[in-house]
Amino acid sequence: MSRIQVTPERLFEAAREVEETREQMEDTREELVRLIRWMESMWSGIVRERFLERFEENQPRMIETLESLAHIAKELREIGVRFQQADEVSGAAVAGNVATKSIGLKATQSNDDKGYQMKYDTYLRIWLPVNENGV
Incomplete structure:
Protein backbone atom coordinates (compact mmCIF):
# COMPACT_ATOMS: atom_id res chain seq x y z
CA MET A 1 0.00 0.00 0.00
CA SER A 2 1.30 3.46 -0.91
CA ARG A 3 1.61 6.25 1.58
CA ILE A 4 0.65 9.58 0.06
CA GLN A 5 -0.36 12.96 1.32
CA VAL A 6 -3.98 13.92 0.97
CA THR A 7 -5.57 17.19 1.91
CA PRO A 8 -9.02 17.59 3.44
CA GLU A 9 -9.99 19.51 0.30
CA ARG A 10 -9.10 16.48 -1.85
CA LEU A 11 -11.26 14.29 0.38
CA PHE A 12 -14.17 16.72 0.00
CA GLU A 13 -13.61 16.68 -3.77
CA ALA A 14 -13.57 12.86 -3.78
CA ALA A 15 -16.82 12.85 -1.77
CA ARG A 16 -18.43 15.13 -4.38
CA GLU A 17 -17.19 12.85 -7.20
CA VAL A 18 -18.61 9.76 -5.50
CA GLU A 19 -21.93 11.55 -4.89
CA GLU A 20 -22.10 12.66 -8.54
CA THR A 21 -21.39 9.08 -9.64
CA ARG A 22 -24.15 7.84 -7.33
CA GLU A 23 -26.60 10.37 -8.77
CA GLN A 24 -25.72 9.35 -12.34
CA MET A 25 -26.15 5.68 -11.45
CA GLU A 26 -29.52 6.43 -9.82
CA ASP A 27 -30.67 8.27 -12.95
CA THR A 28 -29.52 5.35 -15.11
CA ARG A 29 -31.30 2.83 -12.87
CA GLU A 30 -34.53 4.83 -13.00
CA GLU A 31 -34.30 5.12 -16.79
CA LEU A 32 -33.68 1.37 -17.04
CA VAL A 33 -36.74 0.64 -14.89
CA ARG A 34 -38.88 2.91 -17.10
CA LEU A 35 -37.55 1.21 -20.24
CA THR A 65 -24.81 -0.15 -4.49
CA LEU A 66 -26.38 3.31 -4.50
CA GLU A 67 -26.63 3.27 -0.71
CA SER A 68 -22.99 2.15 -0.45
CA LEU A 69 -21.88 5.04 -2.63
CA ALA A 70 -23.84 7.48 -0.47
CA HIS A 71 -22.17 5.99 2.61
CA ILE A 72 -18.71 6.27 1.02
CA ALA A 73 -19.31 9.93 0.15
CA LYS A 74 -20.46 10.63 3.71
CA GLU A 75 -17.39 8.88 5.16
CA LEU A 76 -15.06 10.82 2.89
CA ARG A 77 -16.62 14.09 4.05
CA GLU A 78 -16.33 13.04 7.70
CA ILE A 79 -12.69 11.99 7.26
CA GLY A 80 -12.00 15.31 5.53
CA VAL A 81 -13.47 17.15 8.52
CA ARG A 82 -11.35 15.08 10.94
CA PHE A 83 -8.20 15.71 8.86
CA GLN A 84 -9.07 19.42 8.75
CA GLN A 85 -9.48 19.49 12.53
CA ALA A 86 -6.21 17.57 13.01
CA ASP A 87 -4.42 20.04 10.74
CA GLU A 88 -5.83 22.95 12.76
CA VAL A 89 -4.65 21.37 16.03
CA SER A 90 -1.27 20.66 14.42
CA GLY A 91 -1.04 24.24 13.20
CA ALA A 92 -1.80 25.49 16.70
CA ALA A 93 0.91 23.20 18.10
CA VAL A 94 3.44 24.53 15.59
CA ALA A 95 2.49 28.11 16.46
CA GLY A 96 2.86 27.22 20.14
CA ASN A 97 6.33 25.75 19.51
CA VAL A 98 7.39 28.89 17.63
CA ALA A 99 6.08 31.14 20.41
CA THR A 100 7.76 29.00 23.07
CA LYS A 101 11.09 29.16 21.25
CA SER A 102 10.78 32.91 20.75
CA ILE A 103 10.62 33.46 24.50
CA GLY A 104 13.55 31.11 25.07
CA LEU A 105 11.77 28.05 26.46
CA LYS A 106 12.48 24.51 25.33
CA ALA A 107 9.76 23.02 23.16
CA THR A 108 9.24 19.41 22.23
CA GLN A 109 9.61 18.86 18.52
CA SER A 110 6.92 16.86 16.76
CA ASN A 111 7.77 15.08 13.56
CA ASP A 112 4.17 14.46 12.50
CA ASP A 113 4.00 13.08 8.97
CA LYS A 114 0.82 14.36 7.35
CA GLY A 115 0.77 11.37 5.01
CA TYR A 116 -2.33 9.23 5.28
CA GLN A 117 -2.77 5.65 4.12
CA MET A 118 -4.61 5.54 0.83
CA LYS A 119 -5.91 2.64 -1.23
CA TYR A 120 -6.97 2.77 -4.88
CA ASP A 121 -10.52 1.50 -5.33
CA THR A 122 -10.61 -0.11 -8.77
CA TYR A 123 -14.43 -0.19 -8.79
CA LEU A 124 -14.86 3.54 -8.17
CA ARG A 125 -11.51 4.42 -9.80
CA ILE A 126 -10.53 6.78 -6.99
CA TRP A 127 -8.12 6.84 -4.05
CA LEU A 128 -9.81 6.34 -0.68
CA PRO A 129 -8.33 6.84 2.79
CA VAL A 130 -7.99 3.70 4.89
CA ASN A 131 -7.29 3.10 8.56
CA GLU A 132 -4.25 1.34 10.01
CA ASN A 133 -5.83 -2.03 9.15
CA GLY A 134 -6.19 -1.06 5.50
CA VAL A 135 -10.00 -0.81 5.67
Missing part, protein backbone atom coordinates in the same frame (compact mmCIF):
# COMPACT_ATOMS: atom_id res chain seq x y z
CA ILE A 36 -38.17 -2.29 -18.86
CA ARG A 37 -41.72 -1.37 -17.77
CA TRP A 38 -42.42 0.09 -21.21
CA MET A 39 -41.10 -3.05 -22.99
CA GLU A 40 -42.91 -5.35 -20.58
CA SER A 41 -46.30 -4.64 -22.15
CA MET A 42 -45.05 -5.44 -25.66
CA TRP A 43 -43.32 -8.71 -24.87
CA SER A 44 -44.65 -12.09 -23.79
CA GLY A 45 -43.40 -15.59 -23.23
CA ILE A 46 -41.05 -17.56 -21.00
CA VAL A 47 -37.97 -15.51 -21.98
CA ARG A 48 -39.77 -12.35 -20.85
CA GLU A 49 -40.71 -13.96 -17.54
CA ARG A 50 -37.13 -15.11 -16.88
CA PHE A 51 -35.70 -11.73 -17.81
CA LEU A 52 -38.15 -9.84 -15.59
CA GLU A 53 -37.51 -12.25 -12.73
CA ARG A 54 -33.73 -11.71 -12.96
CA PHE A 55 -34.23 -7.97 -13.27
CA GLU A 56 -36.40 -7.87 -10.14
CA GLU A 57 -33.91 -10.07 -8.25
CA ASN A 58 -31.16 -7.56 -9.05
CA GLN A 59 -33.11 -4.47 -7.95
CA PRO A 60 -32.03 -4.79 -4.28
CA ARG A 61 -28.36 -5.07 -5.34
CA MET A 62 -28.63 -1.95 -7.44
CA ILE A 63 -30.19 -0.07 -4.54
CA GLU A 64 -27.52 -1.42 -2.14
Whole structure:
Protein backbone atom coordinates (compact mmCIF):
# COMPACT_ATOMS: atom_id res chain seq x y z
CA MET A 1 0.00 0.00 0.00
CA SER A 2 1.30 3.46 -0.91
CA ARG A 3 1.61 6.25 1.58
CA ILE A 4 0.65 9.58 0.06
CA GLN A 5 -0.36 12.96 1.32
CA VAL A 6 -3.98 13.92 0.97
CA THR A 7 -5.57 17.19 1.91
CA PRO A 8 -9.02 17.59 3.44
CA GLU A 9 -9.99 19.51 0.30
CA ARG A 10 -9.10 16.48 -1.85
CA LEU A 11 -11.26 14.29 0.38
CA PHE A 12 -14.17 16.72 0.00
CA GLU A 13 -13.61 16.68 -3.77
CA ALA A 14 -13.57 12.86 -3.78
CA ALA A 15 -16.82 12.85 -1.77
CA ARG A 16 -18.43 15.13 -4.38
CA GLU A 17 -17.19 12.85 -7.20
CA VAL A 18 -18.61 9.76 -5.50
CA GLU A 19 -21.93 11.55 -4.89
CA GLU A 20 -22.10 12.66 -8.54
CA THR A 21 -21.39 9.08 -9.64
CA ARG A 22 -24.15 7.84 -7.33
CA GLU A 23 -26.60 10.37 -8.77
CA GLN A 24 -25.72 9.35 -12.34
CA MET A 25 -26.15 5.68 -11.45
CA GLU A 26 -29.52 6.43 -9.82
CA ASP A 27 -30.67 8.27 -12.95
CA THR A 28 -29.52 5.35 -15.11
CA ARG A 29 -31.30 2.83 -12.87
CA GLU A 30 -34.53 4.83 -13.00
CA GLU A 31 -34.30 5.12 -16.79
CA LEU A 32 -33.68 1.37 -17.04
CA VAL A 33 -36.74 0.64 -14.89
CA ARG A 34 -38.88 2.91 -17.10
CA LEU A 35 -37.55 1.21 -20.24
CA ILE A 36 -38.17 -2.29 -18.86
CA ARG A 37 -41.72 -1.37 -17.77
CA TRP A 38 -42.42 0.09 -21.21
CA MET A 39 -41.10 -3.05 -22.99
CA GLU A 40 -42.91 -5.35 -20.58
CA SER A 41 -46.30 -4.64 -22.15
CA MET A 42 -45.05 -5.44 -25.66
CA TRP A 43 -43.32 -8.71 -24.87
CA SER A 44 -44.65 -12.09 -23.79
CA GLY A 45 -43.40 -15.59 -23.23
CA ILE A 46 -41.05 -17.56 -21.00
CA VAL A 47 -37.97 -15.51 -21.98
CA ARG A 48 -39.77 -12.35 -20.85
CA GLU A 49 -40.71 -13.96 -17.54
CA ARG A 50 -37.13 -15.11 -16.88
CA PHE A 51 -35.70 -11.73 -17.81
CA LEU A 52 -38.15 -9.84 -15.59
CA GLU A 53 -37.51 -12.25 -12.73
CA ARG A 54 -33.73 -11.71 -12.96
CA PHE A 55 -34.23 -7.97 -13.27
CA GLU A 56 -36.40 -7.87 -10.14
CA GLU A 57 -33.91 -10.07 -8.25
CA ASN A 58 -31.16 -7.56 -9.05
CA GLN A 59 -33.11 -4.47 -7.95
CA PRO A 60 -32.03 -4.79 -4.28
CA ARG A 61 -28.36 -5.07 -5.34
CA MET A 62 -28.63 -1.95 -7.44
CA ILE A 63 -30.19 -0.07 -4.54
CA GLU A 64 -27.52 -1.42 -2.14
CA THR A 65 -24.81 -0.15 -4.49
CA LEU A 66 -26.38 3.31 -4.50
CA GLU A 67 -26.63 3.27 -0.71
CA SER A 68 -22.99 2.15 -0.45
CA LEU A 69 -21.88 5.04 -2.63
CA ALA A 70 -23.84 7.48 -0.47
CA HIS A 71 -22.17 5.99 2.61
CA ILE A 72 -18.71 6.27 1.02
CA ALA A 73 -19.31 9.93 0.15
CA LYS A 74 -20.46 10.63 3.71
CA GLU A 75 -17.39 8.88 5.16
CA LEU A 76 -15.06 10.82 2.89
CA ARG A 77 -16.62 14.09 4.05
CA GLU A 78 -16.33 13.04 7.70
CA ILE A 79 -12.69 11.99 7.26
CA GLY A 80 -12.00 15.31 5.53
CA VAL A 81 -13.47 17.15 8.52
CA ARG A 82 -11.35 15.08 10.94
CA PHE A 83 -8.20 15.71 8.86
CA GLN A 84 -9.07 19.42 8.75
CA GLN A 85 -9.48 19.49 12.53
CA ALA A 86 -6.21 17.57 13.01
CA ASP A 87 -4.42 20.04 10.74
CA GLU A 88 -5.83 22.95 12.76
CA VAL A 89 -4.65 21.37 16.03
CA SER A 90 -1.27 20.66 14.42
CA GLY A 91 -1.04 24.24 13.20
CA ALA A 92 -1.80 25.49 16.70
CA ALA A 93 0.91 23.20 18.10
CA VAL A 94 3.44 24.53 15.59
CA ALA A 95 2.49 28.11 16.46
CA GLY A 96 2.86 27.22 20.14
CA ASN A 97 6.33 25.75 19.51
CA VAL A 98 7.39 28.89 17.63
CA ALA A 99 6.08 31.14 20.41
CA THR A 100 7.76 29.00 23.07
CA LYS A 101 11.09 29.16 21.25
CA SER A 102 10.78 32.91 20.75
CA ILE A 103 10.62 33.46 24.50
CA GLY A 104 13.55 31.11 25.07
CA LEU A 105 11.77 28.05 26.46
CA LYS A 106 12.48 24.51 25.33
CA ALA A 107 9.76 23.02 23.16
CA THR A 108 9.24 19.41 22.23
CA GLN A 109 9.61 18.86 18.52
CA SER A 110 6.92 16.86 16.76
CA ASN A 111 7.77 15.08 13.56
CA ASP A 112 4.17 14.46 12.50
CA ASP A 113 4.00 13.08 8.97
CA LYS A 114 0.82 14.36 7.35
CA GLY A 115 0.77 11.37 5.01
CA TYR A 116 -2.33 9.23 5.28
CA GLN A 117 -2.77 5.65 4.12
CA MET A 118 -4.61 5.54 0.83
CA LYS A 119 -5.91 2.64 -1.23
CA TYR A 120 -6.97 2.77 -4.88
CA ASP A 121 -10.52 1.50 -5.33
CA THR A 122 -10.61 -0.11 -8.77
CA TYR A 123 -14.43 -0.19 -8.79
CA LEU A 124 -14.86 3.54 -8.17
CA ARG A 125 -11.51 4.42 -9.80
CA ILE A 126 -10.53 6.78 -6.99
CA TRP A 127 -8.12 6.84 -4.05
CA LEU A 128 -9.81 6.34 -0.68
CA PRO A 129 -8.33 6.84 2.79
CA VAL A 130 -7.99 3.70 4.89
CA ASN A 131 -7.29 3.10 8.56
CA GLU A 132 -4.25 1.34 10.01
CA ASN A 133 -5.83 -2.03 9.15
CA GLY A 134 -6.19 -1.06 5.50
CA VAL A 135 -10.00 -0.81 5.67
